[in-house]
Amino acid sequence: MSFLTEIGLNHFLVVSALMFTLGMMIVVMRRNAVAVLMGIELLLNSAALNFVAFSRYVSHDLNGHLAAIFIIVVAAAEATIILAIILNIFSHNHSVNVDEADLLSQ
Amino acid sequence: MSFYEGLLFYLLAATAVLPGVMILFSRDIVHAAFWLLASLAGVAGLYLYLGADFLGFTQVMIYIGGIMILIIFGLMVTHKQKISLSQLAQKRLLVPAVITGGIILTALLYVINKTTWKPTASEEMEPTSADIGYLLMSDYLLPFEIASIVLLVGLVGGVYIARRKEREA
Numbered sequence: 001m002s003f004l005t006e007i008g009l010n011h012f013l014v015v016s017a018l019m020f021t022l023g024m025m026i027v028v029m030r031r032n033a034v035a036v037l038m039g040i041e042l043l044l045n046s047a048a049l050n051f052v053a054f055s056r057y058v059s060h061d062l063n064g065h066l067a068a069i070f071i072i073v074v075a076a077a078e079a080t081i082i083l084a085i086i087l088n089i090f091s092h093n094h095s096v097n098v099d100e101a102d103l104l105s106q
Numbered sequence: 107m108s109f110y111e112g113l114l115f116y117l118l119a120a121t122a123v124l125p126g127v128m129i130l131f132s133r134d135i136v137h138a139a140f141w142l143l144a145s146l147a148g149v150a151g152l153y154l155y156l157g158a159d160f161l162g163f164t165q166v167m168i169y170i171g172g173i174m175i176l177i178i179f180g181l182m183v184t185h186k187q188k189i190s191l192s193q194l195a196q197k198r199l200l201v202p203a204v205i206t207g208g209i210i211l212t213a214l215l216y217v218i219n220k221t222t223w224k225p226t227a228s229e230e231m232e233p234t235s236a237d238i239g240y241l242l243m244s245d246y247l248l249p250f251e252i253a254s255i256v257l258l259v260g261l262v263g264g265v266y267i268a269r270r271k272e273r274e275a
Contacts, residue, residue: 008259009225015119015152017214021115021207022126029203032135035179038142039134041173042126045149049122056156057225062237065161066246068153072168073253077260079173083180084267100159105141 012053019046033086033096037079044075118155123146130203135185139178146170158230160238 021097026039048068055064089101125145130139145170164271242250 003110007112007115009223011115011119012152012156012248013218014215015123017211017218018123019149020214021211022123024209024210025203026126026130028206029130029199031199034177034184035138036133037127037177037180038138040158041142041169041177042129045146045169049149051151051155052156052158052161058165058223062234062241064240065158065234066241066249068158068161070249070253072164073257076168077171077256079176080260080264081267083176084264086180087183087268090198093124096184101112103128 003101009053009057012057016046016050016053019043019049031097031099033082033089033098033101036098037082037086040073041079042080044071047071111136115152115155118148118151121145123148136178139174139181142177143170143174146174149183158234159235160235 023039023042023046026042027036030036030039032074048071051064051067051071055061086096092094093100122145124140125148128141132138132141146165150162150165150170153165177236
């Protein structure tokens with residue numbers, strides 16, 4: 001039972017692996033472009049969580065925190081660009097289905 | 107490690123992971139957005155549990171306060187009253203999704219179990235904000251400046267891409 005009560009590095013790695021898997025399944029399964037973006041946010045979050053867990057349990061410095069901060073910065077920029085692209089696709093296709101968005105230009 | 111700390115971890119982990127299932131299967135895309143909000147809040151709680159106070163509050167401010175607003179805004183703009191059936195999670199994609207997820211989860215769990223991590227004795231948790239500030243201005247100065255350029259490019263690019271249609275019309 002010590003595995004259940006003693007929270008260690010492996011617990012966070014498993015949580016992160018579950019989040020990564022769910023994010024990947026969302027990207028594969030959902031057809032709404034905004035839902036796919038949500039899946040990508042889950043993927044980025046699971047990676048950042050891994051960085052912080054390693055920083056806490058293995059290296060005891062702040063490098064993992066800095067990596068997570070830069071992941072958040074990139075996620076913010078990425079969400080802006082993706083939403084702009086989705087708005088363009090919507091005004092062109094009148095739909096945000098990623099299967100129908102198969103043209104790079106009109 | 108007391109019993110309550112373990113319980114707290116499992117509560118936070120459930121808050122972070124279970125909304126992913128709800129996003130996967132929810133029929134209403136707006137509900138999915140609010141489930142993502144719960145998941146991000148759970149991750150913020152896990153950051154605080156790990157002693158990353160600055161990151162926890164950054165997560166709340168940037169993700170929940172910024173990116174989620176963007177996503178919900180995008181939903182409202184692209185939301186149509188009549189949602190075509192093709193936009194819902196498709197049953198025919200369930201099998202590929204389960205296969206992909208199964209392969210990824212198996213590989214990740216195999217690696218996590220196989221690798222002998224070397225966790226060292228944990229130290230006292232201290233406030234991290236000041237040290238993160240020093241690191242950003244010393245060791246991480248170049249990534250910091252690049253990050254600001256990335257954000258500027260993202261801002262300008264987002265405005266340009268979103269307005270391009272209107273300009274050509």
